[in-house]
Structure formats: C-alpha cells, structure tokens
Amino acid sequence: MNEYKQTDFQIDSLRILDVNELHFTRLDSGYLDLEYKGNRYEQVSLTRLQPFYYLDTYISVSFKNDEDEWIEIGVIRDINDMSKEQRDLCAEYLQFRYYVPLITKVHSIRDNRMGYLFIDAETTAGRKRIAVNDWWTNFRVNNSGMLTVTDSDGNKYYIPHPEEMDRKSYRKLELFM
Amino acid sequence: MKYFDTLTQGAEQALTDRGVGLDSLLYCIKCDMDYEGMYYDTYVVFDSEKLYILSGYDRQIREKKKIRYEFDFRDYKEYSLSDIYELYVDRYRHTCRLMGKQKGCDSSDSDKHVCISRFSSGFSEKAEQFCHRYNLTVKKEAIDDSMLDERSPFCPKCHRRYPDPNRKYCPYCVKRSSLFRRLMEMFGDFKLQTASILIMMILSAALGIISPYFGTAFLYDRVLDAAGDFYGQILFAVLMMAGFRLMSGLFSTLYGVVFSTAVSKVMHKIRVKVFAAMEKLSLSFFTSKQTGSLMTRVDRDANDVYDFFCFIVPQGVTNIIKMASMVVLMYLLSPLLATCILIMMIMVFVSEIFFAKGQRRHWRATNLAVRRMQSNLNDAINGHRVVKAFAREEQEKSRFGKSLDRVYEADMARSVRYVKFDSSQWVIYSVGRALLIVLGFYLVIKGSIGIGELMLMISYFGMLWDPVYFFVYAGNDWSRCIDAASRIFEIIDSNPTVKPPVTPAEVPSEGLQGDIVLKNVSFEYEAGVPVLKDVSMNIEQGKFYGVVGKTGAGKSTLINLISRLYDPTNGEIRIDGIPIKDIAFEDLRRSIGIVSQETYLFMGSIADNIRYARPDATIEEVVEAAKNANAHDFILKLPDGYDTMIGSGGVSLSGGEKQRISIARALIQKPNILILDEATASMDTRTERKIQNAIDNLKKGRTIIAIAHRLSTLRDADMLCVIEHGEVKETGTHDQLIRAKGKYFELYKLQAEALKTIGVE
Ligand SMILES: Nc1ncnc2c1ncn2[C@@H]1O[C@H](COP(=O)(O)OP(=O)(O)OP(=O)(O)O)[C@@H](O)[C@H]1O
Ligand SMILES: [Mg+2]
Numbered sequence: 001m002n003e004y005k006q007t008d009f010q011i012d013s014l015r016i017l018d019v020n021e022l023h024f025t026r027l028d029s030g031y032l033d034l035e036y037k038g039n040r041y042e043q044v045s046l047t048r049l050q051p052f053y054y055l056d057t058y059i060s061v062s063f064k065n066d067e068d069e070w071i072e073i074g075v076i077r078d079i080n081d082m083s084k085e086q087r088d089l090c091a092e093y094l095q096f097r098y099y100v101p102l103i104t105k106v107h108s109i110r111d112n113r114m115g116y117l118f119i120d121a122e123t124t125a126g127r128k129r130i131a132v133n134d135w136w137t138n139f140r141v142n143n144s145g146m147l148t149v150t151d152s153d154g155n156k157y158y159i160p161h162p163e164e165m166d167r168k169s170y171r172k173l174e175l176f177m
Numbered sequence: 178m179k180y181f182d183t184l185t186q187g188a189e190q191a192l193t194d195r196g197v198g199l200d201s202l203l204y205c206i207k208c209d210m211d212y213e214g215m216y217y218d219t220y221v222v223f224d225s226e227k228l229y230i231l232s233g234y235d236r237q238i239r240e241k242k243k244i245r246y247e248f249d250f251r252d253y254k255e256y257s258l259s260d261i262y263e264l265y266v267d268r269y270r271h272t273c274r275l276m277g278k279q280k281g282c283d284s285s286d287s288d289k290h291v292c293i294s295r296f297s298s299g300f301s302e303k304a305e306q307f308c309h310r311y312n313l314t315v316k317k318e319a320i321d322d323s324m325l326d327e328r329s330p331f332c333p334k335c336h337r338r339y340p341d342p343n344r345k346y347c348p349y350c351v352k353r354s355s356l357f358r359r360l361m362e363m364f365g366d367f368k369l370q371t372a373s374i375l376i377m378m379i380l381s382a383a384l385g386i387i388s389p390y391f392g393t394a395f396l397y398d399r400v401l402d403a404a405g406d407f408y409g410q411i412l413f414a415v416l417m418m419a420g421f422r423l424m425s426g427l428f429s430t431l432y433g434v435v436f437s438t439a440v441s442k443v444m445h446k447i448r449v450k451v452f453a454a455m456e457k458l459s460l461s462f463f464t465s466k467q468t469g470s471l472m473t474r475v476d477r478d479a480n481d482v483y484d485f486f487c488f489i490v491p492q493g494v495t496n497i498i499k500m501a502s503m504v505v506l507m508y509l510l511s512p513l514l515a516t517c518i519l520i521m522m523i524m525v526f527v528s529e530i531f532f533a534k535g536q537r538r539h540w541r542a543t544n545l546a547v548r549r550m551q552s553n554l555n556d557a558i559n560g561h562r563v564v565k566a567f568a569r570e571e572q573e574k575s576r577f578g579k580s581l582d583r584v585y586e587a588d589m590a591r592s593v594r595y596v597k598f599d600s601s602q603w604v605i606y607s608v609g610r611a612l613l614i615v616l617g618f619y620l621v622i623k624g625s626i627g628i629g630e631l632m633l634m635i636s637y638f639g640m641l642w643d644p645v646y647f648f649v650y651a652g653n654d655w656s657r658c659i660d661a662a663s664r665i666f667e668i669i670d671s672n673p674t675v676k677p678p679v680t681p682a683e684v685p686s687e688g689l690q691g692d693i694v695l696k697n698v699s700f701e702y703e704a705g706v707p708v709l710k711d712v713s714m715n716i717e718q719g720k721f722y723g724v725v726g727k728t729g730a731g732k733s734t735l736i737n738l739i740s741r742l743y744d745p746t747n748g749e750i751r752i753d754g755i756p757i758k759d760i761a762f763e764d765l766r767r768s769i770g771i772v773s774q775e776t777y778l779f780m781g782s783i784a785d786n787i788r789y790a791r792p793d794a795t796i797e798e799v800v801e802a803a804k805n806a807n808a809h810d811f812i813l814k815l816p817d818g819y820d821t822m823i824g825s826g827g828v829s830l831s832g833g834e835k836q837r838i839s840i841a842r843a844l845i846q847k848p849n850i851l852i853l854d855e856a857t858a859s860m861d862t863r864t865e866r867k868i869q870n871a872i873d874n875l876k877k878g879r880t881i882i883a884i885a886h887r888l889s890t891l892r893d894a895d896m897l898c899v900i901e902h903g904e905v906k907e908t909g910t911h912d913q914l915i916r917a918k919g920k921y922f923e924l925y926k927l928q929a930e931a932l933k934t935i936g937v938e
Contacts, residue, residue, distance in 0.1 A: 029276065029290035051270070068902065099214045100271040126216035153299025156271040175541050
C-alpha cells in the first residue's frame with residue numbers, strides 16, 4: 001500500500017486505473033475486495049463521479065485507511081472495458097449502492113397548504129405516500145430533465161423522464177417542476 | 178419496550194407464534210425494505226439474549242372507522258447476541274443496510290459481516306441509536322435513554338414519526354380550523370372593538386340594502402303614483418336614497434378604520450412574538466434543511482395574514498349579511514322571480530368555481546415562472562463579479578431571457594383563458610337578465626307584482642354579483658392566510674433544542690472564571706455523522722490554550738459547544754465546576770467573548786458594531802478596543818471615522834479589516850474567557866504580531882482559547898492540543914509536543930520547512 005501513503009507535498013492528480021489489473025471479489029456481506037497491481041484492499045467503495053449522467057463511466061474506487069479516511073485508489077474510465085464477470089460485479093454493486101425507488105405513476109398530489117405536499121405514487125419498490133416539505137427546495141430537475149424528490153424523512157425518489165410518464169401523472173407533476 | 182417503533186398487533190402475533198416473549202423485548206425498529214429494495218416491513222427487535230428479525234407486510238384493513246393491521250408473514254430469523262456481537266449501519270447513497278459483525282468460525286478467520294435488513298436513509302438516525310443500544314446490551318453496559326424521552330419522535334395523535342424529531346410538528350394532524358381559532362384568539366384583547374365593528378358592519382349592510390328601495394319601489398308606488406302618500410315629493414325620495422347610501426358608506430369607513438387599527442395591533446403582536454421566538458431558537462433551526470426556508474418568508478407570511486384580516490374578513494362578513502338579507506327580501510317580493518335568480522346564481526357560482534380551479538393551475542405556473550426568473554436575476558446580481566471576471570454576460574443574458582419567456586408564456590395562457598371565460602360569462606349574464614326582465618314584466622301585467630317592486634328586484638339582482646364573485650375567490654385568500662399562519666405558528670411554537678436552565682446556577686457578579694472541563698464529549702450535526710468523538714480536555718483558568726488541526730477536524734465545533742450554541746450529544750461540559758446546562762445564557766455570554774471564523778458585521782456604524790455586546794460602552798472604550806485590535810488607524814482613514822456606515826449599502830471592508838473590528842467587538846466586552854477562532858487568519862504577519870501583543874496584554878487573569886493554522890500564532894500558548902477527525906490526538910506544551918514527535922511535531926516541521934524554502938530559519 002506504500003504507493004498510496006500520502007507523501008506530504010505530492011500533488012494529487014487524476015489516476016486512471018488499468019482495467020486489466022483490477023480484480024474485484026464479492027463477499028457474502030455485499031462488500032467488494034480489490035486486488036490491484038499486487039495490492040489488496042478490503043471493502044473498497046465505488047462512487048460514480050456523475051451519478052446523474054454516467055452510470056458506467058468514471059467510477060472512483062477508494063478504500064479506508066487505518067485512520068478511517070477514505071483514500072482514492074483511482075478512477076475507472078469505463079467499467080465496460082473490464083471482463084464480463086468483473087463488469088457485472090461492479091455494475092451490480094453500483095446498482096445496489098445507488099439504489100433509489102423510481103416513481104412510475106402518480107395517483108394524486110395534494111398540497112395541504114401548510115408547506116407539505118402529499119404524493120400518492122406508485123414506485124418501483126411498491127406504492128407509497130410521500131410527504132414532501134417545502135417542495136421548492138426538495139423537487140429538483142437536473143439538466144437532463146430528471147426529477148429528484150426528497151421527502152421529509154430524507155428519502156429520495158427519481159423520475160428519470162417525467163415527460164414520458166402517462167399523461168395524467170405528468171399533468172399532476174408538471175405544476176411542481 | 179418504549180423505543181423506537183411499536184410492533185403492530187399482527188407482528189406481535191407472528192413473533193409470539195415463533196416463541197418470542199414480548200415482555201422481555203428491549204428495543205425495536207421497523208425497516209422499510211427488503212434486500213432487493215422493495216417496500217416490505219421488517220421488524221428488528223432484541224432482548225437480552227437474542228436478536229429477532231421478522232419481515233413481512235403490514236396490511237391496513239379498514240373496518241367501520243377502525244384500522245386494523247394484518248401481518249403477511251414472509252421471513253423470520255434469529256441470532257444470539259453472542260453470535261452477532263456488534264451492529265452498525267452501512268450507508269449507501271439513498272439507502273442503508275443494518276449490518277452485523279459475526280465472529281469467524283475458527284479463531285484464524287476474520288470477522289464476517291452479515292446484512293440484517295435494509296432501509297431508506299431517512300431511518301438512519303433511528304437505526305444508529307438502535308445499534309448503539311444493541312452494542313451496549315451485548316457488552317452488558319448501562320443504557321441511558323433520558324435523551325430519547327425528551328424528543329419522543331412520534332405524534333401523539335396519529336403515531337406517525339415527526340419529520341423532524343426536534344420539532345414536535347406533525348404535518349398530518351395540524352387542523353386548519355384550529356389555526357384560525359388561534360388567530361382569532363389574538364383578537365381577544367379587542368373585544369369592545371370587535372363588537373362595535375360587528376354592529377357597524379350590520380348597519381352598513383342593512384342601510385346599503387334599503388337604499389335602492391327609495392329609487393325603485395318607493396319612487397314608483399308612493400311618489401310617482403297619484404294615490405301614493407308621498408306623491409310628488411321626488412326630492413325627498415332622492416334625498417332618502419342618497420342619505421341611506423351615505424350612511425352605509427360612512428359606517429363602512431368607520432368600521433374599516435377601527436378594524437384596521439385592531440388588525441395592525443394584532444399583527445404587531447404576532448410579529449413581536451415571531452421575532453422573540455426566532456431569537457430564542459437554537460442555531461440548528463436556522464441551518465436545518467427542513468426549516469431554514471421558513472425564516473426567509475416570515476415577513477411575507479405576516480403580510481398575507483394581515484391582508485386576509487384587513488380586507489377579506491370584513492368583506493366576507495358584510496357580503497354574507499347582504500346576500501342573506503337580499504335573498505330573503507326577494508322571496509318576500511316574488512318567490513318565482515327569486516327562485517329564478519337563485520338558480521342562475523348557483524349556476525354561475527358553480528361554473529366560476531370550476532373556472533377558478535383551472536385558473537389556479539395557471540396562476541401557479543405563472544408564480545413558478547416568476548419565482549424562477551427572480552432567482553435567476555438574484556443569481557446574476559449577486560454573482561456579478563464572477564460573471565464579469567469570466568466574461569459570461571451573454572450567457573447570463575440568454576439564461577435570463579429564457580426565464581422571462583416562460584413568465585410571458587404562462588401569463589399569456591392565463592389571460593387568454595380568463596378573457597374567453599369572462600366574455601362567455603357576460604353573454605350568459607346579459608341573456609339571463611333579459612329573460613328576467615321579460616318574465617318580470619309579464620308578472621307586472623298579470624298584476625302579481627308592482628312595477629316598483631320589479632325594479633327593486635332587478636337592482637338586487639345587480640347587487641348580488643359582488644358577493645358571488647367574492648366567495649368564488651375568497652377560498653384562495655383563506656388558504657393563503659392559513660398557510661402563512663401555520664408557518665408563523667410553527668416558528669412561535671417550536672422549542673429551542675438548546676434550552677435555558679430552569680433554575681440557573683449562582684454565578685458571581687464578575688462572571689465565570691474559565692476553568693473549562695470537557696468530559697467524554699461527543700457531537701454530531703447530523704445523525705450518524707460524528708464530528709467530535711469522546712473529547713475530554715481540561716482548560717485551566719488564566720491559561721492560553723491553543724487548538725490546532727486540519728481543516729474540518731472539528732475545531733470550530735468544539736467552540737460552538739463551549740459557548741453552548743449546540744448541546745453535545747453525549748458527555749458533559751463544566752465551567753468553574755458548574756455544568757454548562759445550568760448556567761443562564763446571560764451569564765455564559767457575558768463571560769465568553771468570541772471572535773468567530775466567519776465575521777459578521779451588522780448594518781450600522783463602526784462604533785455601534787464595536788459596542789454591539791455592550792451598548793453602554795463610551796466612545797473612549799470603543800477607541801481603546803479598536804486601538805488594541807489595531808483597527809484604529811484604518812478606521813480613521815475612512816470617510817466618516819467611527820461613524821462610517823458598514824454592512825449592506827455601506828462601505829465595504831477587507832477581510833482583515835472586518836476581523837479586526839470583530840476582535841475589537843470581543844475585547845470591549847472584557848470577557849473572562851476569550852475565544853479566537855482563526856481570528857487573525859486574514860491579516861499580514863506584522864498586524865498579527867501587534868494583535869498578539871494586545872492579546873498578551875489581556876492575558877492576565879483571562880482564559881484564552883485560540884484556534885489557528887499558523888503555528889506561530891500560538892507560540893505563546895501555555896497548552897496546545899491537536900484535534901484530528903474529531904478526536905483529541907495530543908495535548909501538552911510546545912516543548913513536550915515537539916519532543917513527543919507526534920502530529921504536532923509533523924505540522925511544525927512542515928511549517929518550518931516551508932519557511933526554509935524561502936530562506937528563513
Ligand atoms: N452546521 C453544520 N451542519 C452539518 N455539518 C457541519 C456543520 N458545521 C460543520 N459541519 C461539519 O463538521 C465538521 C467539522 O467542522 P468544523 O467547522 O468544526 O471544522 P474546523 O476544524 O473548524 O475546520 P476549519 O479549520 O476549516 O475551520 C466538518 O466536516 C463540517 O463539514
Ligand atoms: Mg473552523
């Protein structure tokens with residue numbers, strides 16, 4: 001691990017990982033271990049650099065050092081460059097890590113006029129009544145048109161393409177976008 | 178079992194079926210997902226022996242107003258406490274896992290991690306506390322739940338979790354009508370006014386209704402008719418009509434005046450209350466994501482409530498009186514005509530309601546577009562420096578142009594719809610009126626109604642429209658007012674998280690001396706993200722204490738706790754042996770002077786800013802403090818000296834200048850404990866030295882805590898302490914720490930090397 005011990009004045013720079021040298025193993029607990037260029041890292045974490053736009057490209061790989069600090073090993077440019085088995089492993093891990101219910105249908109949206117919105121929605125995880133406080137800050141549309149909803153418990157929901165939903169749902173949502 | 182969630186009946190049954198004794202259970206949490214991320218209800222409970230995991234689905238069954246839960250069983254597992262010896266929360270982006278650590282099968286194996294359950298990240302705070310208690314139980318250590326008691330996270334009515342456990346505010350259970358009642362209670366001090374207003378309203382409405390009588394029925398039947406008792410006295414009829422109208426107007430002006438003064442007084446009361454409540458609130462209220470935006474609209478909310486009471490309520494009352502009495506009068510004159518008119522009214526009312534509902538959509542869209550446009554504009558104005566520096570004017574212009582277009586489009590759509598609807602309404606109205614007149618004359622010819630009476634009916638018909646339109650749109654204002662009132666009451670009602678002591682401890686008049694002891698202090702701003710971990714330190718009275726550490730280590734947080742802007746999540750802080758929670762805020766703040774990392778200057782003159790903490794300070798003291806803080810010279814160079822206005826709209830000061838003023842502000846207070854958080858970071862070395870000398874002078878009998886990145890700032894410190902990742906890594910004097918060759922030594926070496934590179938040793 002010496003290579004990554006922080007030397008005091010070393011300038012940090014982007015380190016692209018060599019996909020052929022990466023070898024992940026998945027543990028029963030769901031964690032990933034990594035072997036890279038002869039070094040072993042336990043319980044590494046994969047992070048999407050741009051979780052909104054690129055799901056498979058630019059994935060940061062980091063591990064926790066003895067002082068509980070996350071240290072970045074490097075960035076994978078595209079997980080599709082890896083072997084199929086390795087790629088699937090990573091993709092599955094990322095999907096798990098970034099799991100968020102998608103809203104597929106909106107039954108009703110009620111504004112209780114006390115700063116709360118109640119959305120009765122069908123999500124990929126089942127039906128749920130979502131309470132949103134101060135929707136102005138908790139409804140976010142990003143540049144690609146995806147709507148992110150954060151409810152008053154801090155849970156998140158996505159709608160990747162609101163305009164592609166059924167007309168009724170869209171008309172209900174439209175007012176808040 | 179009191180915390181954290183309750184088992185539903187079905188779940189209890191399912192556990193009993195599997196031989197679990199319910200009485201001995203200690204803690205329970207309910208998680209909302211299964212491993213695949215589908216919404217399933219998973220209960221995790223434990224007693225002193227075992228951990229039980231029950232998953233399934235709580236199905237709501239409504240039976241005659243009662244809700245019963247049935248549990249669709251899916252899975253069950255149990256582990257013994259000795260097997261899973263530790264629980265922790267594994268956080269992902271939007272979900273978390275509750276994980277358990279299991280000892281390896283033989284001693285050579287490393288620990289195994291098992292996933293217990295999965296949940297949305299909103300549950301993580303609860304889960305963290307659950308884990309903590311589980312781990313203590315495994316270790317057979319005592320558990321202190323007193324912190325939980327205070328902040329029961331459930332609404333007593335609906336048993337749902339509060340969105341924010343610090344504020345006992347349940348969005349599901351707040352009733353609008355109770356809000357209105359509370360608003361009305363504010364008028365309780367104005368009983369006399371309210372009564373007189375009501376009488377005047379009735380008088381005004383009644384006079385307004387009688388006045389058309391003189392222009393119609395009276396005129397035709399008694400003045401123009403040769404048989405009438407006022408035959409020929411046209412002037413009298415005109416005078417009566419004008420007189421009644423005048424009186425009606427007079428009364429309505431009168432009650433308007435009385436009413437608006439009463440409302441103004443009430444609003445004043447509310448505003449004072451809100452501000453007092455705001456000042457009382459803890460810092461966390463302002464920084465919280467859920468409540469931060471409440472503050473930005475307090476004033477607009479107060480205005481909304483004011484408008485409602487000043488304009489909508491009186492109009493509503495008079496309109497109800499008018500409408501009711503006109504309808505009654507019309508029925509007395511001619512039931513047939515009255516029924517026709519009423520049917521027409523209802524039809525118009527209903528269609529208006531539908532129209533208004535749709536129109537609200539458009540209004541909303543317009544408001545949204547305007548809001549978006551405004552925030553674009555704000556952005557561009559506040560960031561004008563950056564825009565200019567990067568020459569992005571064109572880009573900003575087109576961005577703003579686009580948001581303007583949206584406003585225009587939304588506005589157009591709304592207006593077009595309005596015009597279309599309004600003209601069609603007008604056609605209906607005209608046709609209806611014509612039909613009414615035809616029917617009326619037919620009745621006159623038949624002799625069942627007099628011509629004067631018909632005229633009276635027609636003028637009432639015209640007068641009825643105002644109330645109808647009013648009630649169509651009053652609903653909007655009503656909900657806007659209640660909306661605003663709910664936010665206002667939310668602020669008034671919220672309890673500060675940092676509470677003043679009930680019976681403050683006795684503090685000598687010269688203030689606290691500054692023996693500060695921290696014992697096992699932990700703190701987190703957001704649940705599960707510890708910022709300080711088990712910090713213990715001893716700060717002796719009259720000593721200069723230096724704190725160093727990397728950025729984000731938790732140094733400012735430590736200061737926040739000592740000055741009691743926040744309360745520690747665990748552990749205790751004592752000053753002069755008194756627990757900090759028992760010291761009255763005034764005593765605490767009087768004894769502690771802080772120069773914080775973020776300098777904030779209020780709008781006002783420099784002199785006022787310096788004597789902010791002690792408004793009675795003389796100008797000599799102000800100048801003395803400014804001199805000590807090395808601010809005097811630059812203040813004199815400003816156009817108006819100590820009277821120079823700063824803050825928004827006033828003179829802008831440089832970062833170092835602002836810092837010097839805030840140092841002066843702390844110095845003038847002559848506090849026994851002086852806290853300097855990076856107080857000299859933006860100053861040149863010479864100025865810093867000078868200020869340090871000033872602080873040196875102050876040192877006698879004062880406790881000073883100074884945070885600095887530049888170690889030279891702390892060269893005179895009696896004690897130093899290094900904080901890293903929220904933990905105290907080292908404490909000792911400069912010499913001790915250098916000899917120990919630890920973290921401090923490393924830092925020192927680095928800075929010395931940096932000096933060497935430019936040839937200084
Ligand atoms: N109001 C807050 N809410 C949530 N987290 C916060 C808040 N204030 C600070 N933090 C977090 O707490 C940690 C410690 O912050 P703190 O301000 O104590 O650091 P510091 O040691 O003073 O750093 P610096 O030297 O940069 O001033 C940081 O990770 C920061 O992000
Ligand atoms: Mg700080």
